[in-house]
Amino acid sequence: MTLAIDVSGLDKSFGDKHVVKDVAIQVEQGHICGFLGPNGSGKTTTLRMLCGLLTPDSGSGEVLGLDFPSRAEEIKRRTGYMTQRFSLYEDLTIEENLTFVARVYSLDRARDRVDESLEKLGLQHRRRQLAGQLSGGWKQRLALAASILHEPRLLLLDEPTAGVDPQARRDFWHEIHGLADAGMTVLVSTHYMDEAERCHEIAYIFNGELIARGTAEEVIAESGLVTYEAVGPRADRLASELAGARGVAMVAPFGQALHVSGTDRKALESAIAPHRREPYRWAEVPPTLEDVFIRLMGRAQAERTAAA
Amino acid sequence: MNGFSASRVMAVLGKEFTQLLRDRLTYAMILAIPIVQLLLFGYAINSDPRHLPTAVLVQDQGTFSRSIVGALQRSDYFDIVRDARSPAELRRLMEHGEIQFAVTIPGDFTRRLVRRDGAQILVEADASDPAATGGAVAALAALPAHALMHDLKGAVAPSQGTAAPFEVVVHRRYNPESITAYNIVPGLLAIVLSMTLVMMTALGVTREVERGTMETLLSTPVRPLEVMVGKLTPYVLVGLIQAGVIIGMAGLLFDVPMEGGWLALGLGLFLFIVGSLSLGFLISTVARNQLQAMQMAFFYMLPSILLSGFLFPFSGMPEWARAIGTAIPVTHMLRVVRGSMLKGLDVAESLPSLAALGIFVIVIASVAMARYRTTLD
Numbered sequence A: 001m002t003l004a005i006d007v008s009g010l011d012k013s014f015g016d017k018h019v020v021k022d023v024a025i026q027v028e029q030g031h032i033c034g035f036l037g038p039n040g041s042g043k044t045t046t047l048r049m050l051c052g053l054l055t056p057d058s059g060s061g062e063v064l065g066l067d068f069p070s071r072a073e074e075i076k077r078r079t080g081y082m083t084q085r086f087s088l089y090e091d092l093t094i095e096e097n098l099t100f101v102a103r104v105y106s107l108d109r110a111r112d113r114v115d116e117s118l119e120k121l122g123l124q125h126r127r128r129q130l131a132g133q134l135s136g137g138w139k140q141r142l143a144l145a146a147s148i149l150h151e152p153r154l155l156l157l158d159e160p161t162a163g164v165d166p167q168a169r170r171d172f173w174h175e176i177h178g179l180a181d182a183g184m185t186v187l188v189s190t191h192y193m194d195e196a197e198r199c200h201e202i203a204y205i206f207n208g209e210l211i212a213r214g215t216a217e218e219v220i221a222e223s224g225l226v227t228y229e230a231v232g233p234r235a236d237r238l239a240s241e242l243a244g245a246r247g248v249a250m251v252a253p254f255g256q257a258l259h260v261s262g263t264d265r266k267a268l269e270s271a272i273a274p275h276r277r278e279p280y281r282w283a284e285v286p287p288t289l290e291d292v293f294i295r296l297m298g299r300a301q302a303e304r305t306a307a308a
Numbered sequence B: 001m002n003g004f005s006a007s008r009v010m011a012v013l014g015k016e017f018t019q020l021l022r023d024r025l026t027y028a029m030i031l032a033i034p035i036v037q038l039l040l041f042g043y044a045i046n047s048d049p050r051h052l053p054t055a056v057l058v059q060d061q062g063t064f065s066r067s068i069v070g071a072l073q074r075s076d077y078f079d080i081v082r083d084a085r086s087p088a089e090l091r092r093l094m095e096h097g098e099i100q101f102a103v104t105i106p107g108d109f110t111r112r113l114v115r116r117d118g119a120q121i122l123v124e125a126d127a128s129d130p131a132a133t134g135g136a137v138a139a140l141a142a143l144p145a146h147a148l149m150h151d152l153k154g155a156v157a158p159s160q161g162t163a164a165p166f167e168v169v170v171h172r173r174y175n176p177e178s179i180t181a182y183n184i185v186p187g188l189l190a191i192v193l194s195m196t197l198v199m200m201t202a203l204g205v206t207r208e209v210e211r212g213t214m215e216t217l218l219s220t221p222v223r224p225l226e227v228m229v230g231k232l233t234p235y236v237l238v239g240l241i242q243a244g245v246i247i248g249m250a251g252l253l254f255d256v257p258m259e260g261g262w263l264a265l266g267l268g269l270f271l272f273i274v275g276s277l278s279l280g281f282l283i284s285t286v287a288r289n290q291l292q293a294m295q296m297a298f299f300y301m302l303p304s305i306l307l308s309g310f311l312f313p314f315s316g317m318p319e320w321a322r323a324i325g326t327a328i329p330v331t332h333m334l335r336v337v338r339g340s341m342l343k344g345l346d347v348a349e350s351l352p353s354l355a356a357l358g359i360f361v362i363v364i365a366s367v368a369m370a371r372y373r374t375t376l377d
């Protein structure tokens, strides 16, 4: 097993704001790692440090077998980075954007590569259209094409599917899996839990701290969470009564149903005992990633307030 | 392994050109600014304003005096709006800006005229706007020869070839070192170039940061110097086009002479353009957004217009103002342009100003390079 990313002790502050705290990331070559966490938790900052756009305050390791961060320039050349916000030139055409990227990377066969890329995108007939006129989904595909034009070995994607319709999201993930199968390592930040489940492994960051990582199953198992689901008309109404009860770590509506979770099975069962009556039907279910993350977030928050 | 790469420079340069050509507003600005400025300033100066408000103080009650006042009126330049009763009233009128000219015909005018004893009339001009008074003052020169042609007969008639019967003494007030139109038009070259070039580059780079494209640019292997050279070169061309427009119009519309000194002018232009562009680049490394960049560019333009010798004579400014002016490249560029166009100075004679421009380029470009970040920190 080769690690494409093996970095630890990553720290970054902006002024006196400590934004990334002692983060360690390992991603196996050819794997897709989902990078999760609420807004403002430090995902973008971490990705930027990995590709040399920000200088870490501390942190060391290897990226693509190159010493991090001392060989950031070389890492940068071998890494593709797709920014959170569309950041190609909106006043250049699709073709001009790709050509520009090919040229700044001094790629050989630049014209052929651009043509191939356009063909793969299915954009040959629109090559002369301004990038700014594309819809969100097309912009995202163009940005992906631009970030892999130089055939990087590592691909960093920052919320690539935000604001993109479900069909385009599926196609996008299909493509990402194709790239990973071909040996590219992908670190992708996202908000969507269903996307997290498409990743080989996940890392969850909250408030700058990495609070869980591994495969989805590992993360769920390690949480030690027990979850019961209540089904029935307006089962979600039970939420207010159960929240805060002893043994209940968290309550989360799940469509028409309600998920009640805790780490102590006995306490949890006695907490829901009074509600085991008609019209509700109760059953133990495996916790979802979402349950786990909500739980992790709540705990991290509680620890923070306790420490403060 | 990642030294300076000409092909990366060409990539940035090509992209910048495409964007420039696609941006119609910029296109319009490149041509409109020099033309509009030149027409505004140029014609404000070249125009030959007439009917300027004039007050007369006639202390001599002879026919001759009446003839002179009539001749003034007829010249079109002067509108006699007031008959003053005392020198004090005359002074007050001028101080309040109610009149542009004050004409005094002294009490002994007729007596001296008849005796051919150095008769004089005094014309005081408010020359704070020299452009406004220039034509009128020129018309005064012809006054003595014609004003009294019909009055002077017989004994007092001037014999052929003798001096004019009286003298017009002109006192310019408020701005004795009056500036000529020739001074302003070449000066505009420096002003227009710095106005457009500093602002265009400052905005051009800041725009990349604001739109987020800088993040993509920084994630590629392109180096700071390559970005700078690639981004600025198209604007060198823009500057040269503007310079051509201004120099061409100066000759065609305003008959500003070109006395030679093309090499000095070319060298000065090149240094000044590169210096202005570097300054714009430097501003973009400080400004956080386009609005700030714009404000800084404006802030720089103020002393460039006021303290460079463009509007007011450099030698007439107080020491502190001259010190600031010396640090501004427009000051030196003005000397090069005026020197070469009006006086035909060559490179050796313009060397001090050219050297000052060279120093400015080196200092500003180095600071800009040092400040340009290859990261987003």
Ligand SMILES: Nc1ncnc2c1ncn2[C@@H]1O[C@H](COP(=O)(O)OP(=O)(O)O)[C@@H](O)[C@H]1O
Residues within 6 Å of the ligand: A014, A017, A019, A037, A038, A039, A040, A041, A042, A043, A044, A045, A046
């Ligand atoms: N350049 C910066 N200067 C100051 N604060 C920043 C900067 N970039 C990010 N931050 C702050 O760092 C925190 C983490 O931001 P970010 O990494 O963008 O989070 P995420 O991508 O997970 O939403 C946020 O609180 C954000 O405001």
Ligand SMILES: [Mg+2]
Residues within 6 Å of the ligand: A040, A043, A044, A045, A084, A158
């Ligand atoms: Mg982000």
